[in-house]
Amino acid sequence: xxxxxxxxxxxxxxxxxxxxxxxxxxxxxxxxxxxxxxxxxxxxxxxxxxxxxxxxxxxxxxxxxxxxxxxxxxxxxxxxxxxxxxxxxxxxxxxxxxxxxxxxxxxxxxxxx
Amino acid sequence: xxxxxxxxxxxxxxxxxxxxxxxxxxxxxxxxxxxxxxxxxxxxxxxxxxxxxxxxxxxxxxxxxxxxxxxxxxxxxxxxxxxxxxxxxxxxxxxxxxxxxxxxxxxxxxx
Numbered sequence: 001x002x003x004x005x006x007x008x009x010x011x012x013x014x015x016x017x018x019x020x021x022x023x024x025x026x027x028x029x030x031x032x033x034x035x036x037x038x039x040x041x042x043x044x045x046x047x048x049x050x051x052x053x054x055x056x057x058x059x060x061x062x063x064x065x066x067x068x069x070x071x072x073x074x075x076x077x078x079x080x081x082x083x084x085x086x087x088x089x090x091x092x093x094x095x096x097x098x099x100x101x102x103x104x105x106x107x108x109x110x111x112x113x
Numbered sequence: 114x115x116x117x118x119x120x121x122x123x124x125x126x127x128x129x130x131x132x133x134x135x136x137x138x139x140x141x142x143x144x145x146x147x148x149x150x151x152x153x154x155x156x157x158x159x160x161x162x163x164x165x166x167x168x169x170x171x172x173x174x175x176x177x178x179x180x181x182x183x184x185x186x187x188x189x190x191x192x193x194x195x196x197x198x199x200x201x202x203x204x205x206x207x208x209x210x211x212x213x214x215x216x217x218x219x220x221x222x223x224x
Contacts, residue, residue, distance in 0.1 A: 004156070032210050043117075043216035044202065051210060059211070090157070094210075101147060101159035102212065 002027040004105035006091050012111045019064075019078040021108050023091030026072070033074040034092040034102065035066055044090065050074060086112045115139055117205045119215035126193050127223050133189045134218040136203030140184035145206040148177055148188055151217065152199040160188075160201075193222040 003026040013019060025031055035047040046059045048066035056066050063082050067075045074091055088109050092102040118137040126132050138146060145164045149157040161170040166181040174191045190197055200219045204212040 034212075036214075044204075044214040046211055046213070049210055101162050103159070104149075104156040106156050 002031070002093050002095065002103040004091055004093055004103055006089075006105035006108055008108060009106065010109045010111075012113060013081050014113055015083055016080045019076070019081050019085070019110070021076040021089055021091075021110075023074040023076075023105055024072055025074075025093045028072075028093065028095045030071060031093040031095045033068060034094070035074065035076050036090045036092060037087045038090070039084075039087040048076070081112045083112050086110055115205060115207070115213040117203065117213050117215040119201075119203055119218050121218060122216070123219040123221070125221045125223065128193060128195060130193050130222075131189065131191045132193055132220065133187050134201060134220075136186045136188070136215055138184050138186070138203070138205040138213075139207070140182060142207040143181045143184075143205070144208055146179055146181075146186050147204040147206065147212060148186070149202040149204065150199045151202055157202060190220070193220070195222045195224050198222045 005024045032051050034049045036044045037047055038044050048058055050056050050068045053068055064078050088107050090107045091105040094102040120135050145162055147162050148160040150160055151157040161177045163179040168179040170177050176189045179186045198221050200217040202214055202217045204214045206212050
């Protein structure tokens with residue numbers, strides 16, 4: 001099975017500061033990769049997904065961007081954080097057809113102060 | 114915007130009780146329905162992926178059913194144990210790469 005690594009586990013950043021969260025995947029090749037966020041009191045919201053190197057689809061207009069520089073690396077970034085960017089960020093990987101499950105990383109708890 | 118609803122929002126049961134909760138999803142453009150268990154401080158763990166109307170899947174004391182025509186899935190836990198305490202998420206997959214998640218049902222099993 002796949003293993004998803006995310007870091008850091010927790011992060012406290014001031015408003016206006018930059019952000020970079022990294023996700024790497026082991027145990028598979030050419031996965032579909034996803035960034036989700038869970039804000040307080042809400043469900044998991046899909047932010048970005050990628051079906052290959054350099055291919056990024058954005059789900060909601062926001063202050064964040066994503067990049068996929070390597071097959072098993074997915075990066076979430078922001079140039080200037082907003083208070084509303086606080087939340088729990090999860091990276092997920094999926095290989096195979098649509099009926100296969102997504103595997104999730106351990107997540108990053110981001111608090112913007 | 115796809116609407117995936119889970120009920121109840123939270124549930125408290127005693128050890129040994131059996132319980133069930135519901136996931137409602139769009140009945141059109143259905144491709145798969147996923148169930149996950151998410152324990153505090155851990156990653157969501159896949160329980161089931163269901164694709165066919167009438168599917169029933171089982172893993173230990175946990176089972177799930179699927180009705181794609183009316184757009185609902187039930188998750189059942191038989192003889193709940195404290196280690197079953199977690200948030201149970203369902204997610205709808207239509208004809209694309211994306212999963213739309215419900216807000217989850219928080220289950221607490223008291224010893």
